[in-house]
Amino acid sequence: MSRVKRGATHVKKRRKLLKKVKGFKWGRKNLIRLAKTAATKAGAHSFVGRKKKKRVNRGLWQIKINAFVREHGLPYSKFIDALKKNKIELDRKILADMAVNNKKVLAEIIKKLEIRN
Secondary structure: OOOOOOHHHHHHHHHHHHHHOOOOOHHHHOOHHHHHHHHHHHHHHHHHHHHHHHHHHHHHHHHHHHHHHHHOOOOHHHHHHHHHHOOOOOOHHHHHHHHHHOHHHHHHHHHHHHHHO
């Protein structure tokens, strides 16, 4: 059986790792041992960050909707409850966008809700 030399694979693996940590500070960008841990932790933090982003955005949407709805004399919780009772299935992302960009349309929705309540 012939001998297998793994130099090319080894170098390719290190090159891939160093490409991943390019731009990191200090030795974490060019020392293999430090780069490995830095890449692992960066991956873990980015995973958590993707989940956290969803939480933060939902909070921002609620704040935008609440600010607009209170101008029309209605608390946020009553507004959401009225939407559900009237079977208007607009999610918070769309409502928040409407509160910023299409104020007239959202005001019409609020008027229709107040008539039915």
